[in-house]
Amino acid sequence: MKVSDGSTRPPALLVGQTYPAGCSARIVLDHVSSKWGVLILLALSDGSHRWSELRRRTDGISEKMLAQTLKTLEGDGFVRRDAHAVIPPRVDYSLTGRGEEVAALLKPLTEWVAEHADEILER
Amino acid sequence: MKVSDGSTRPPALLVGQTYPAGCSARIVLDHVSSKWGVLILLALSDGSHRWSELRRRTDGISEKMLAQTLKTLEGDGFVRRDAHAVIPPRVDYSLTGRGEEVAALLKPLTEWVAEHADEILER
């Protein structure tokens, strides 16, 4: 008899490992802790922003990566997208409740890094 | 008269932005929050481990990326490398004080993600 639940993903925890490759935690962690994911979650942590604002605030990001990262974060339910039917178009992005939760956890990390970065890189 | 301090890196903060591209905070943040950086800091947060252990614990990592990530984290002063002059060679990796600090900040994030990942990805 088959006991598989049909999932193709590895379990969340294996003894002696951090997380198995391809497990759900690794997938979501990659989204959240990705180079641009962190910065966008951070940029949205002080409220709603438009596409063009996010592009400026997230210095150095390409349009492609902004679109891609926003879609990923929206797909994970971290970011809400509000498109207004006006001309010229206006789209606002903001954090969901779930997004606020991770952003709150991200914040201490980024603050610690910002405080110590110069010291870390000197030499 | 020139007032530059000789640094080629942007300042740590600019109004209306998260962090400027290429600034020290962004550089260190990329190291810490990188796909493998997070997992290795996490793997070391419960104590010292050997190369081969880290390779197994960090499921899916290649030798190349393990070496590269360890060097980066060592260069940033997050990881300490202890090579014992024995045959066969034995090298232990552990967190420095600074490494413990970031790992402590990383932990709540990874735990939150591990707890919610399945729910986030379902559908």
Add this chain to the structure above:
DNA sequence: CGGGATCCAAAAAGATACTG
């Protein structure tokens, strides 16, 4: 065992042009 060096294939990121 714990790597470093090299070469190649694949994937991710970036730049740019174009569109509703």
Add this chain to the structure above:
DNA sequence: CAGTATCTTTTTGGATCCCG
């Protein structure tokens, strides 16, 4: 303005060989 489509460049990863 807010993207999409396309092309190029960079980064990553795997495999292999070598060495102390």
